[in-house]
Amino acid sequence: xxxxxxxxxxxxxxxxxxxxxxxxxxxxxxxxxxxxxxxxxxxxxxxxxxxxxxxxxxxxxxxxxxxxxxxxxxxxxxxxxxxxxxxxxxxxxxxxxxxxxxxxxxxxxxxxxxxxxxxxxxxxxxxxxxxxxxxxxxxxxxxxxxxxxxxxxxxxxxxxxxxxxxxxxxxxxxxxxxxxxxxxxxxxxxxxxxxxxxxxxxxxxxxxxxxxxxxxxxxxxxxxxxxxxxxxxxxxxxxxxxxxxxxxxxxxxxxxxxxxxxxxxxxxxxxxxxxxxxxxxxxxxxxxxxxxxxxxxxxxxxxxxxxxxxxxxxxxxxxxxxxxxxxxxxxxxxxxxxxxxxxxxxxxxxxxxxxxxxxxxxxxxxxxxxxxxxxxxxxxxxxxxxxxxxxxxxxxxxxxxxxxxxxxx
Numbered sequence: 001x002x003x004x005x006x007x008x009x010x011x012x013x014x015x016x017x018x019x020x021x022x023x024x025x026x027x028x029x030x031x032x033x034x035x036x037x038x039x040x041x042x043x044x045x046x047x048x049x050x051x052x053x054x055x056x057x058x059x060x061x062x063x064x065x066x067x068x069x070x071x072x073x074x075x076x077x078x079x080x081x082x083x084x085x086x087x088x089x090x091x092x093x094x095x096x097x098x099x100x101x102x103x104x105x106x107x108x109x110x111x112x113x114x115x116x117x118x119x120x121x122x123x124x125x126x127x128x129x130x131x132x133x134x135x136x137x138x139x140x141x142x143x144x145x146x147x148x149x150x151x152x153x154x155x156x157x158x159x160x161x162x163x164x165x166x167x168x169x170x171x172x173x174x175x176x177x178x179x180x181x182x183x184x185x186x187x188x189x190x191x192x193x194x195x196x197x198x199x200x201x202x203x204x205x206x207x208x209x210x211x212x213x214x215x216x217x218x219x220x221x222x223x224x225x226x227x228x229x230x231x232x233x234x235x236x237x238x239x240x241x242x243x244x245x246x247x248x249x250x251x252x253x254x255x256x257x258x259x260x261x262x263x264x265x266x267x268x269x270x271x272x273x274x275x276x277x278x279x280x281x282x283x284x285x286x287x288x289x290x291x292x293x294x295x296x297x298x299x300x301x302x303x304x305x306x307x308x309x310x311x312x313x314x315x316x317x318x319x320x321x322x323x324x325x326x327x328x329x330x331x332x333x334x335x336x337x338x339x340x341x342x343x344x345x346x347x348x349x350x351x352x353x354x355x356x357x358x359x360x361x362x363x364x365x366x367x368x369x370x371x372x373x374x375x376x377x378x379x380x381x382x383x384x385x386x387x388x389x390x391x392x393x394x395x396x397x398x399x400x401x402x403x404x405x406x407x408x409x
Contacts, residue, residue, distance in 0.1 A: 053120030054081035084234035092149030133377035142256025153238025160231025205402030283339035
């Protein structure tokens with residue numbers, strides 16, 4: 001290895017978002033009623049925020065919290081959505097939790113994190129209070145969460161597909177007048193939006209697995225109506241969050257898994273190349289966004305937008321690659337080249353801005369998660385079962401990731 005791992009006690013946080021090191025407190029109290037009530041309180045608040053936010057997606061008369069409160073019937077629909085999504089999050093985190101207990105690793109109960117925006121939560125975390133220096137333990141703790149969560153999300157999604165109502169179900173929702181008229185006339189959903197959207201129509205990005213499963217069922221709503229269906233939307237979110245965690249980078253779950261499969265040196269190379277691909281997706285969102293934001297200040301080809309994004313890209317790469325210019329400039333050139341090809345010669349459009357989710361995620365990875373996995377003290381080759389589950393996890397990532405997960409048209 002290039003360097004020796006530290007023997008200092010550290011803390012790892014494994015979550016729906018990331019796993020990041022922090023300083024451990026050696027004298028933290030054992031689990032007690034105060035601690036349990038704290039975790040339970042966070043969970044209850046998260047149930048409320050996800051129910052309120054979810055009612056805006058799956059409610060019949062949607063009103064987005066905190067702008068307005070939903071009706072009681074819509075809140076109950078939001079509560080169903082919350083139960084499904086938080087069920088996935090809980091199973092994911094308790095997968096990590098029980099694996100840690102099995103290996104006698106100090107760990108906390110899951111913390112659910114409520115927010116009054118978006119879907120009402122940014123996920124859940126557990127805190128692992130010591131460094132895991134054995135790849136068997138690292139793999140088990142890292143893999144059990146996403147694999148357990150994947151199974152739950154898949155069951156939710158399959159149940160949603162198998163219990164889909166007729167297309168006329170859309171008549172229950174406020175608005176959607178042109179879609180309602182089309183369904184009333186044809187009995188099916190239109191293939192494309194039937195009215196002028198003006199940047200107000202939310203599109204949920206398709207994935208390989210979702211598209212494959214949908215092909216076996218009738219009355220599947222289009223991706224721009226899917227989020228009204230609590231089982232479909234919660235299942236899709238569960239699979240997408242699983243894919244985010246399985247990115248083979250840093251100390252995300254996928255980073256733990258791939259490190260255990262291929263070792264420190266190979267993982268370092270893969271992680272850097274993968275981050276370059278992530279930045280390319282970010283550029284496809286960021287350049288049009290900057291171009292549209294600058295309005296009259298930029299020219300037709302977006303030269304100023306490219307200059308600004310190049311500066312941001314260099315900053316991210318410098319942070320992620322620890323100022324290693326042997327990596328920074330080649331990855332930067334390739335990323336800009338692929339982004340330009342997409343926007344000018346491919347299917348992209350300089351006048352359509354995305355959600356910026358990959359821009360935010362790129363900053364999050366570079367500044368909070370890190371690109372490279374720290375070396376483990378004991379690197380043991382995984383047995384055949386763990387290898388199978390590890391590569392299965394990587395396949396799940398490919399099947400469940402969406403390159404453009406949420407965007408407006």
